[in-house]
Each structure stands twice: as structure tokens, then as C-alpha cells.
Amino acid sequence: MSYHSIVMVKQVPDTANISGQVMKPDGTVNRSKLPTIFNPEDKVALELALQFRDRFGGTVRVLTMGPLKASDLLRDCLYMGADEAILVSDRKFAGADTLATSYVLSEALRKLAPYDIIFAGRQAIDGDTAQVGPQTAEKLGLPQITYAEAIIEARGRQITVKRKVDQGFEVLEGTLPLLITVIKDAATPRPFRAKRVMAYKNAHTLLELEKMAEANSLLYVDQLKDEYVSKGLFIPTLTADDLDIDVERCGLSGSPTKVHKIESVILGGGAHETIPATKDGMYALIDRLMEDHIFG
Amino acid sequence: MSDKQQEVWVFIEQREGKPADVSFELLSKGRKLAESLSGTLKAVLIGHDMQELAAETFRYGATEVLLADHPELKHYNTLPYSRILSGLVDQHQPRIVLFGGSFIGRDLAPRVASHTRSGLTADCTDLQISDVTYLRKDYSQLLLQIRPAFGGNIIATIICPDSPVQMATVREGVMEKAPLAQPVEGRIIQVPYSPDEVDHLVRIIDRHHEESKVNLKAAPIIVSGGYGMGNFQNFQILYELARVIGGEVAGTRAAVDAGFIDHPRQVGQTGVTVRPKLYIACGISGAIQHRAGMSDSNKIIAINDDPDAPIFGVCHYGIVGDVMQVIPMLIDAYKHKLK
Numbered sequence: 001m002s003y004h005s006i007v008m009v010k011q012v013p014d015t016a017n018i019s020g021q022v023m024k025p026d027g028t029v030n031r032s033k034l035p036t037i038f039n040p041e042d043k044v045a046l047e048l049a050l051q052f053r054d055r056f057g058g059t060v061r062v063l064t065m066g067p068l069k070a071s072d073l074l075r076d077c078l079y080m081g082a083d084e085a086i087l088v089s090d091r092k093f094a095g096a097d098t099l100a101t102s103y104v105l106s107e108a109l110r111k112l113a114p115y116d117i118i119f120a121g122r123q124a125i126d127g128d129t130a131q132v133g134p135q136t137a138e139k140l141g142l143p144q145i146t147y148a149e150a151i152i153e154a155r156g157r158q159i160t161v162k163r164k165v166d167q168g169f170e171v172l173e174g175t176l177p178l179l180i181t182v183i184k185d186a187a188t189p190r191p192f193r194a195k196r197v198m199a200y201k202n203a204h205t206l207l208e209l210e211k212m213a214e215a216n217s218l219l220y221v222d223q224l225k226d227e228y229v230s231k232g233l234f235i236p237t238l239t240a241d242d243l244d245i246d247v248e249r250c251g252l253s254g255s256p257t258k259v260h261k262i263e264s265v266i267l268g269g270g271a272h273e274t275i276p277a278t279k280d281g282m283y284a285l286i287d288r289l290m291e292d293h294i295f296g
Numbered sequence: 297m298s299d300k301q302q303e304v305w306v307f308i309e310q311r312e313g314k315p316a317d318v319s320f321e322l323l324s325k326g327r328k329l330a331e332s333l334s335g336t337l338k339a340v341l342i343g344h345d346m347q348e349l350a351a352e353t354f355r356y357g358a359t360e361v362l363l364a365d366h367p368e369l370k371h372y373n374t375l376p377y378s379r380i381l382s383g384l385v386d387q388h389q390p391r392i393v394l395f396g397g398s399f400i401g402r403d404l405a406p407r408v409a410s411h412t413r414s415g416l417t418a419d420c421t422d423l424q425i426s427d428v429t430y431l432r433k434d435y436s437q438l439l440l441q442i443r444p445a446f447g448g449n450i451i452a453t454i455i456c457p458d459s460p461v462q463m464a465t466v467r468e469g470v471m472e473k474a475p476l477a478q479p480v481e482g483r484i485i486q487v488p489y490s491p492d493e494v495d496h497l498v499r500i501i502d503r504h505h506e507e508s509k510v511n512l513k514a515a516p517i518i519v520s521g522g523y524g525m526g527n528f529q530n531f532q533i534l535y536e537l538a539r540v541i542g543g544e545v546a547g548t549r550a551a552v553d554a555g556f557i558d559h560p561r562q563v564g565q566t567g568v569t570v571r572p573k574l575y576i577a578c579g580i581s582g583a584i585q586h587r588a589g590m591s592d593s594n595k596i597i598a599i600n601d602d603p604d605a606p607i608f609g610v611c612h613y614g615i616v617g618d619v620m621q622v623i624p625m626l627i628d629a630y631k632h633k634l635k
Contacts, residue, residue: 015446102410126446128566129418134374134406143497144374146403160501165399166311167560171502178498184553256415256459260430260440263451272598272608277617282629285597285613292595294517294574295541295634 001156002057003176005049006112007082008105008120008136009042009064011073015125036069038076041121045182047189048151049119050081056154059083061112065093065104071205074235078200079192086112087205090240095252098127102135104250107243109140117159118179122147130181137179145172146181204228206237302335302437303390307381308353308361309400310343311372312505315352317513318396318468323356325423325471326394330357332425333391333437338362340384342377344370347484354479364487368495371503372400376495378407380487385412389460392439394423397467397566409463415456416463417441419565421470421588430457439464444565448584469513469569469589510544510560516573517543520563520590523550524579524600525619531556533623534578540627546570548586564589579619582607599623 013034049060062077064070065088074085088108096104109118118137123130130146137144145161149169152160157176162169164183204212206221209228213221228234240247248254273288275281290296304326309316323339330337339358341350343365350361364380385393385408393408395401397419409416422442428435439462441454456462512518519538525531531551538545547557549564563570565585575593580586582598582605590596591610598611599622608614615622 013446015449098406098416099410099413127418129406129416130402131406131409131416131418134403135410138378138407138410143494144403144407145498146374147399165505167508168504168506170500170504172498173501174498256413256456257417257441257454258430258457259452260428260455261453262445263453264449272611272614275597275613275615277599277615277622277625279625279629281615282622282625283633285615285626286629286633288613289574289595290633294595295630 002059003052003116003154004058004114005052005060005117005119006109006115007042007046007049007060007062007077008118008132009046009062009073009077010039010121010124011036011064011066011070012039012124012126036072038073039121039124041123041182041184043121043189044184044187045119045121045180046077046080046082047187048148048182049117050190051187052117052151052154058116061086063088063105063108063112065089065101065108067094068205068207068211071208071235074205075200075203076192078203079196080190081193081196085203085235087207087235087237088243089205089207089237090250092240092247093251095255096250097255097257098129098131098135099256100250100252100254102132102139103254104243104245105132106136106139107245108238109136111238111243114177116176118142118177120179120181122181122183133179133181140179143174143178144181145174145178148180148182149186151180200233203233203235205235302330302333303338303388303392304330304333304335305338305340305390305393306358307393307395307401307404308339308341308349309372309396309398310341310346310349313343313345313349315349316396316398316400316468317473318398318401318466320356320475321468321471321473322394322396322466323353323358324474325466326392327357327474329392329423329425329439335391336360338390340381342369342380350484351479351482354482355475356473357476357480359480359482361482361484362487363484364489366489366491368491369489371500372404373495373498373500374403374407375497376489376491378404378411379492379495380489382408382411384487385414385461391460391462393461393463395463395465397465401465405463405465412461413459414461414463415454415459416465417443417454418465419443420464420466421565423464423466428455428457430455433457438462444584444588448565451584467566467569508560512544512546512561512563512568512570515544515570517541517576518546518563518570518572518574518590518593519543519576519578520546520548520580521551521556521578522548522580522586523554524581524602525551525556526579528556530620533620537576537623537627541630543572543574543576548580548583577607577611578623580607581605582610
């Protein structure tokens with residue numbers, strides 16, 4: 001039997017490479033200056049889903065919630081081998097915490113049903129919360145397997161997954177449909193396929209087509225859309241109007257957690273004793289540690 | 297808000313019937329939060345044959361244990377555990393629920409928070425109770441959930457002003473375990489569990505559990521390496537230093553990500569928080585998330601070739617130099633002086 005998967009992916013600021021320009025003097029973050037990347041564990045989740053498709057057959061779709069810029073991420077997914085990409089985007093979704101995010105994603109997933117497996121990275125590097133996966137599963141009433149390391153077997157409606165736990169591992173057998181969150185070690189993402197890059201570099205989301213139409217009075221968005229759909233280069237966009245949702249549960253208003261205060265980290269040079277990086281320096285250091293009653 | 301006493305709950309994790317340290321750490325913190333709220337501290341425990349463990353929470357100030365005890369609940373499993381806990385939260389509406397930031401807590405807490413539509417903040421490094429004015433409205437006695445964010449460039453204080461239940465996860469070692477001299481007179485309330493077929497949608501068919509070989513929290517000396525160690529081979533020198541001076545080896549998240557060392561030995565916000573007598577930071581730049589896990593060490597030595605590395609802001613002894621040259625000299629000096 002073949003399986004239909006959907007992978008939840010996210011474009012994230014590259015928090016490991018934050019430069020001085022990104023931090024404003026008041027300690028807030030200038031997001032426009034942040035380089036963005038494919039959230040690493042989501043990329044692994046996509047790879048695991050593609051490997052699963054290679055083994056058992058079926059389809060892999062990807063889903064992201066984000067602004068216009070997230071279209072880049074969806075093209076990356078197509079380059080890797082995803083069969084279809086879907087953008088979920090609306091100003092009303094902005095400022096969402098994990099609860100509001102999982103609400104919108106779960107409603108988008110209802111529209112994309114049926115599916116057998118929902119994949120997601122364990123966590124995104126901009127928040128490291130690991131909450132959106134389980135919260136989405138809960139809203140859809142699905143079982144979840146978090147921290148998946150490997151899919152061992154799939155037979156009919158049963159799937160066997162090895163998951164990491166604090167001290168060791170577990171092997172779980174789950175009944176589909178279910179949601180799996182994936183850790184970094186589960187797979188090595190494949191490089192983009194040159195052929196697919198050629199095929200999909202002009203794939204565009206509805207938001208991008210709207211922008212093109214705005215910039216050129218000779219273009220009409222409906223015509224553009226038809227053209228892109230016929231060429232297989234249209235990336236569907238789901239907005240609040242396309243989903244059966246309560247707007248109050250989206251974005252900032254649907255987020256129970258609020259940022260009350262942000263303090264920039266002051267990396268001050270505290271008072272410390274400088275020890276020369278020499279043999280004598282090390283002898284002196286050992287003496288000091290003996291005085292401190294740490295050694296001896 | 298009703299007049300009913302505000303409750304602080306701690307979810308008690310157990311593996312093979314053994315409680316997780318982080319749960320007692322959270323009870324110790326929860327007791328302080330409950331005092332600030334003039335409320336009560338309660339423990340929630342799910343498992344099998346748990347009477348003894350339930351009573352152990354009285355040593356940390358829990359006045360009541362909500363206990364679901366059933367053979368089918370012996371091992372953690374997402375669906376039955378989250379179903380029980382979500383039901384309890386719905387029914388009792390505690391003001392605060394705390395979970396360990398472990399594989400169990402991070403699997404369970406978001407599920408319960410989603411069901412109850414509660415605010416949940418992950419990996420808090422501090423928790424406080426305070427009155428807050430937010431968007432010109434006054435809120436009394438909110439939980440301040442404090443954590444580094446955005447690659448450690450900022451410290452964020454998160455609040456859940458309109459959420460009846462406030463939830464947070466905290467990593468092991470962040471809060472200090474503080475048993476009472478005299479256990480409180482607590483009571484155990486049995487929570488009925490009726491197995492449901494949905495509880496078996498995911499079944500555990502094999503478990504491999506190793507007793508942790510490392511206990512960083514108990515180590516008096518920790519030799520820790522960062523990305524600045526350069527490569528896996530260089531990193532091995534830390535084991536030599538640790539062996540000679542009698543310490544444990546640890547690493548930063550960057551070192552774990554680079555494959556120099558395994559996650560159980562990670563120190564920092566998303567690892568373990570430690571307070572050893574001596575912490576030797578080798579090739580560690582000193583990002584806030586790392587410092588959150590080690591800055592309370594009694595003495596800190598930092599070795600880094602970058603004199604501007606933030607780690608020098610928290611150390612007591614700073615050595616600017618190449619770790620691969622400094623560490624052998626340090627080993628020699630120790631051997632010469634103390635052997």
C-alpha cells in the first residue's frame with residue numbers, strides 16, 4: 001500500500017549567525033536584517049518523508065505558514081522532491097504563538113485531508129519549543145510520536161517507529177493516521193536535484209503572482225494564476241477566508257502567551273583574573289585553585 | 297478569578313518507577329510560587345504502584361497528590377497520560393502547571409496545553425510571580441516565565457495574562473532541589489483511570505533504557521568544550537584533562553550539534569544546568585544559553601583564543617590562548633604540583 005504524507009516546514013531566522021546589525025540599540029530584533037534558512041529539523045523531516053515515499057510509494061506534500069518570503073522555502077522543498085507545496089498565509093495569522101500556530105496549521109491540514117502521516121521537525125531553531133507538532137496532533141485528535149529517529153516498518157495501517165528518549169530509545173507501533181516529529185539524526189537531507197531546480201525555479205505562490213500583477217498593469221492575477229496552474233508551477237495559498245476558522249483564535253489575539261519584556265543581553269567584561277597562557281601561568285593557576293580549596 | 301485557592305501543580309515524571317530529579321526541583325520551586333500566591337502546591341503522578349513515590353512529594357511540600365495508578369499506566373505513553381492530565385486540568389483549573397523539560401515533559405505539556413488552550417512557555421530559566429500592567433490593564437499575580445530567546449541575544453519575559461492556566465517547562469538542574477526538614481502532612485487522592493481503546497493507538501513494543509552513566513549535576517569539577525575545540529579529535533583532550541584532575545566532561549550545544557559530544561552531556565538552557573566547584577570552559581564563546589547553565593559555578597576558568605569572547609565576562613580566571621596548547625600545559629602543571 002502507498003501512503004500520503006504531509007510535512008510541516010518552517011522558514012526560520014538563522015539564529016546561529018546573528019550579526020550586530022540585527023540587534024537594534026533598544027535590544028529588539030530587526031527581523032528584516034535576519035538571514036532566513038530552512039529549519040534544519042524540518043528539512044530532515046522532509047527527507048524522512050521522501051525516503052518513506054521511495055520505500056512504500058505514495059505522495060509527499062509540504063505545508064508552511066509564513067509570509068510571502070516563505071515561498072522560497074516551498075521552492076526548496078520542490079527542489080528536494082516534494083510533490084506539492086502549500087503556503088498558508090494571512091496577516092491575521094501574524095504574531096502567533098505555538099497554540100495559535102497549531103490551530104491554523106490544524107485547520108489547513110483538515111482541508112488537505114486525507115493523509116496518513118504528518119511529519120514535522122522536532123523543533124524550530126528560533127524558539128526551540130518543540131510544541132507545534134504535539135499541539136497540532138492534539139487539535140486533529142491524532143496520536144503522536146515525537147523524537148523519531150527512524151521508521152522501521154509500515155504494514156497496512158500500522159507503522160513502527162524508533163524514537164529517542166532521555167536514556168535510550170523506544171520502539172513504538174502506531175495506527176495511522178498519526179503525526180511524527182523528527183530529530184536531526186534521523187536522516188541526511190538530499191541535495192537539490194538540478195532537474196527539479198530547473199523545473200520549479202519559476203514556481204510561484206499566489207502572493208507572488210499578486211505582487212507581479214501589482215507591479216505590471218498589463219498582468220492580471222487571475223490570468224497569471226491560470227497560466228501557472230496549467231504549467232504546473234502554481235503554489236496554492238490558503239488564507240483565512242479559505243479555512244474554516246475562528247479568527248479570534250489566530251495570530252496575536254489567539255496567542256495566550258505574550259512577550260511582556262525583552263532585555264538585550266549585555267555581554268560585559270566582568271572582573272576576572274587574567275592568567276598568561278604560559279607554563280608559569282598554569283603553575284600560578286594551580287596555586288590559586290589550591291588556595292580556593294578546589295585542588296589539593 | 298474565583299475565590300478558590302490558587303493551585304500550583306507539578307507533573308511528577310517517573311521512569312521504571314523512579315522519580316525524575318527535575319520533578320523534585322520543580323516541587324521546590326513550585327512551593328515558593330505557591331507561597332507567593334498564598335495558594336497550595338499539588339503533585340500529579342501517573343504510573344503503577346506509585347504509593348511510595350507519591351508520599352515522597354510530601355518532603356518537597358506537596359500537600360496533595362493526584363494519583364492515577366493502574367497497571368496500564370506503568371510506562372509513559374502520550375495518549376493516556378495526556379488524556380488524564382487534560383481532564384484534571386479541565387476539572388480543577390490550577391493556576392500554574394509545571395513540567396520537566398525532558399522527553400516526557402516536552403511530549404506531554406504541549407498536548408495538555410493545546411487541549412486546555414493554556415499558555416505554555418518552554419525551557420524557562422526563571423519563574424516569578426508578579427503583578428503586571430500589560431496593554432494598560434492591570435493583572436495581579438501573573439507567572440513571569442523568563443527565558444533566553446532568539447539565539448540567546450535577548451532575554452524574554454513571557455506572560456499569559458488572559459489564560460486561566462499558565463504552563464511552563466523547565467530543564468533539569470535549573471531550579472534547586474530543596475527538601476523540607478520535616479515532610480508535610482499531605483494526602484493522596486486517587487484519580488480513576490478507565491482504559492480507552494484510543495489509548496492504544498500507539499503501543500510500546502520495545503524499550504531500551506540505560507541507567508545514565510553521567511551525572512553532571514553531581515560532578516565537583518566539569519571540563520567543558522565548545523565549538524572552538526575545532527574538531528572531534530581535539531575535543532578528546534578534554535577527557536584527558538578531566539581524568540587527571542578528576543572531573544566530568546561536558547559540552548555546549550554547538551559542540552553537541554557538531555558531533556563532538558552527546559546531548560546528555562550538554563550544559564545550558566536546552567541541556568543541564570550545573571553548579572560545580574570548578575568549571576573549565578574550553579573553546580566556549582559563552583552564549584547566554586550556555587551561561588544560563590553554568591554561571592552559578594563556584595569558580596570558572598575560561599580558555600579561549602578570542603579575548604573578546606563573552607565567556608570572559610563570567611569567568612574568574614581567564615586565559616587567552618589556543619586551547620590545544622594551554623590544556624597540555626595545564627595538565628603538566630597539575631601533575632607537577634599535585635602528584
